[in-house]
Structure formats: C-alpha cells, structure tokens
Amino acid sequence: MSKAKVVVTRKWPEQVEQRLTELFDVKLNIDDHKMSVAELHEALQSADALCPTVSDSINAEVLNVDSKKARVIASYGVGFNHIDLEAAKANDLVVTNTPEVLTDCTADLAMTLLLMVARRAGEGERHIRHKEWTGWRPTHMIGTSVTGKTLGLIGMGRIARAMAHKAHHGFGMKIIFTDPYPPPAEIVDDLQAESRDSMDEVLAEADFVSLHCPGGKETYHLINDERLAKMKSSAYLVNSARGDVVDPQALITALKNGTIAGAGLDVFEGEPDVQEGLLDLENAVLLPHLGSASMETRVAMGMRVIDNLQAFFAGREPGDRVA
Ligand code: DGY
Secondary structure (H helix, E strand, C coil), X not given: CCCCEEEECCCCCHHHHHHHHHHCEEECCCCCCCCCHHHXXXXXXXXXXXXXXXXXCECHHHHCCCCCCXXXXXXXXXXXXXXXXXXXXXCCCEEECCCCCCHHHHHHHHHHHHHHHHCCHHHHHHHHHCCCCCCCXXXXXXXXXXXXXXXXXXXXXXXXXXXXXXXXXXXXXXXXXXXXXXXXXXXXXXXXXXXCCCHHHHHHHCCEEEECCCCCHHHCXXXXXXXXXXXXXXXXXXXXXXXXXXXXXXXXXXXXXXXCCEEEECCCCCCCCCCHHHHCCCCEEECCCCCCCCHHHHHHHHHHXXXXXXXXXXXXXXXXXXX
C-alpha cells in the first residue's frame, strides 16, 4: 500500500522527522522557512495531510483552495485558534491538536515568568551584562516574594491546574480561580483552591494573575484598560496563553503608570512582532513563545501528531480531534 503524503510546515525535532519519514511520504521543511499561502495551497492540493504549527495561519483563504487532496489538518500544538475550524468543517477537513503532552512544560514556563518578574530576573541579567553591577547592597534591585501570595488563574484548564500545583505545593501560594467549567472537586481540594464567581473578583484579589484562556474572538483583549485597573497596583500579570487576550497598548500604559507592578509575557498579539512600547519597560519580562520548548515536550508533541495521523489513515477516530 502506498504511504500517505504528509506536508510538515516547519522544522520539527529530528527524532520526529525520522519517524515521519518511516511512516509517511513526508515533505519536510528543511530550512524552516515560514510557508506562504501559495505553498500552503500547494500542500493542501498535493498531500493527504497538512501538519501546521501554531504560527501558521490556516484561515479560510488557505482552506478554501480548489482541488484539495488533503483530508486532515494535524496541527502541532495544543492551541487551535490559528485554524478556522468552520472553514475546515465546510471543506470536510478533520482537525487535530496535541493536548496533554505540553501541560507541565508550559506550566513551568508560566512559573518562570512569574518568578522572573517578581524577582526582577530579567533586569538583573541585563544589569550584569551591561556591566552596571557595583556589588551587593541591602536595597539593590528588590523584588517581591511569592511565598504566601495569591495566584489568580483566569481559566482553570490543564495548564492552569499544573501551574497551580507547582505554585501551591512548591511555592506555598494561595490559589484562586475563575472558570465556567471548574475542575473536579478533588483537584480543587488538593490545591486548597477557591473559586471566584467572576474574573473581576480574581483580578482584584490576586497578587499574580495568570491567563489560561484560549485566544480568538471570544477572548480578544479580555485584559484591557478597565480590567487592568481592577488589579492591585502591586500585582503582576502573566500571559503564557495567547497574545491577543491582552490589549498591548493598555498593558504598556498600565506598566508605565504603575497601575500594575509588572508583567511576564511569553506570547504577543501579532507575534513575532512585539509592540515597541514593551521593549523599553524594565517591569516587563518578555520571552519568545517558549511555553512548550523543551526537547522532551517538542518530541512528544510531534509523536502525538503522528498518533493522530496514524489513527486517521487507519480509518479510526483520531484521539485529539477538535473538528
Ligand atoms: C501551543 O501548543 O498552543 C503553544 O502555544 C505552543 O506550544
């Protein structure tokens, strides 16, 4: 039987590319360039499966191309707001993602942002590299402790729960959260977490607010001027979810005016472009979307894509079908 043809839009870890090569007639992206709309069209017209990543916009313009051969979009990543699911359905395309395997890794990164911004680690790094350090002194570069502080989670899905676990059991933080679909009682009990009825309550009470909601229309600029003003002036915002959840201009103003104390960001609206105003702010920690960037996790994500492809081509329901 001939192998299914699969197009991968970016460079994946070697181990995964090797496995893909064994199983499929795969077209790899050796030089890791960002594929154009024309290349994506060509992939959909020539291959049985397209495997994009969260940085490819798989919108209606891409999906509505004529003479498609592809029947499945097996995306590498848990988020799927880069794919127009309605257009995919309308084009009879099955869509899958890679949940679970990146949960802890992304929660670790959210904790990294929290700790970095609280303890001014980005500033400290720059201070040394710029040869500005004149030695230890009691009032130098003082941050804030995290132990005993309150972490407020907006959204309480897998990554938020993993972060809460690390924050509560590892750093002695109190956990509050808001989510229309709260986790099972045993998870809430284990975290000694408290649910709040509204996001505004979480914003007002938390010392650290961490965002864990999907991107897209429903959460677009959820964190805006008004919501930032509800936070304590001593509080910090952490975003490891999606850039467009935060209005960047509102955040820049809040960080400049002291409406909030700082922010740790791994994602940006319009990334990889980062709003100029953020670049000069000492109280912002900025990372280039590293949430799932450990080798173990990136390999596991790739293998999860392969599981989904194998199930699909064997006529089974892929485990991670989202459309
Ligand atoms: C995802 O998977 O959605 C992340 O943003 C990248 O790992």
